[in-house]
Amino acid sequence: MDINREDYELGLPIIEKAGVAHKIDFREGPALPLLDQLIQDENKKGAYDFVFVDADKENYLNYHKRVIELVRIGGLIGYNNTLWFGSVAAPPNAPLMDMEDIRHYRPFVLELNKALAIDPRIVICQLPVGDGITICRRIS
Numbered sequence: 001m002d003i004n005r006e007d008y009e010l011g012l013p014i015i016e017k018a019g020v021a022h023k024i025d026f027r028e029g030p031a032l033p034l035l036d037q038l039i040q041d042e043n044k045k046g047a048y049d050f051v052f053v054d055a056d057k058e059n060y061l062n063y064h065k066r067v068i069e070l071v072r073i074g075g076l077i078g079y080n081n082t083l084w085f086g087s088v089a090a091p092p093n094a095p096l097m098d099m100e101d102i103r104h105y106r107p108f109v110l111e112l113n114k115a116l117a118i119d120p121r122i123v124i125c126q127l128p129v130g131d132g133i134t135i136c137r138r139i140s
């Protein structure tokens, strides 16, 4: 899923070169209504092995509420940017807080991180690579 087809097409040559294009069912549009459509379909619930979320940070928690229903028990969900350039652990007066994007999205990433940490349906692992990826394994 991506709101922007051009972003998907950017990676498509690599997907084709890897010989896996036939596995892609690309959906263009905002992810929230697309996910809502998917969870209406009982056959899609618990049907996915792995979901990777790397889109608008404002909606990460909304994505989690839906994606948790789609991934199977034992399956994985990855959330990108969960360190948000280190800002999630930085003091409010750290120089990086002067950057508009960092300041704006930080509360959403913090909200997600806190919600994941106490969600009894998953166990989580924070990978401090790149901008931080939280891997969640659904356990119930």
Ligand SMILES: C[S@@+](CC[C@H](N)C(=O)[O-])C[C@H]1O[C@@H](n2cnc3c(N)ncnc32)[C@H](O)[C@@H]1O
Binding pocket: 001, 002, 003, 004, 007, 008, 011, 029, 030, 031, 032, 054, 055, 056
């Ligand atoms: C940082 S890019 C990551 C793309 C991909 N994961 C990659 O690594 O190539 C973020 C993507 O989220 C998409 N995006 C932003 N808001 C979205 C939304 N509401 N619904 C679906 N996709 C969205 C953007 O179009 C963009 O392609």
